[in-house]
Amino acid sequence: MVDPQDPGTLALPLTFKRSRGRPRKPNALTAAERARRYRARKKTMAMHAVSFAVHSEVVRERDEAVSQARQLRAELERLLQQLQP
Numbered sequence: 001m002v003d004p005q006d007p008g009t010l011a012l013p014l015t016f017k018r019s020r021g022r023p024r025k026p027n028a029l030t031a032a033e034r035a036r037r038y039r040a041r042k043k044t045m046a047m048h049a050v051s052f053a054v055h056s057e058v059v060r061e062r063d064e065a066v067s068q069a070r071q072l073r074a075e076l077e078r079l080l081q082q083l084q085p
Contacts, residue, residue: 003009029037
């Protein structure tokens with residue numbers, strides 16, 4: 001602050017030095033919140049585990065559906081060729 005009565009006082013620059021590193025986000029999580037979310041994610045992933053029998057059944061059904069789609073596509077191509085003069 002400059003004293004108007006004292007001619008020897010100088011105006012000092014009132015700048016502040018930024019801290020080192022990346023600035024903090026305003027909505028940053030604490031370490032405890034991050035750990036809680038991590039544990040919850042791990043728990044839900046463990047609950048979604050699929051047994052091998054169910055997995056193999058789904059894969060078999062998928063393969064059957066793919067082969068049926070190929071057959072239908074081949075039949076469609078054959079019918080389209082019959083329609084063309």
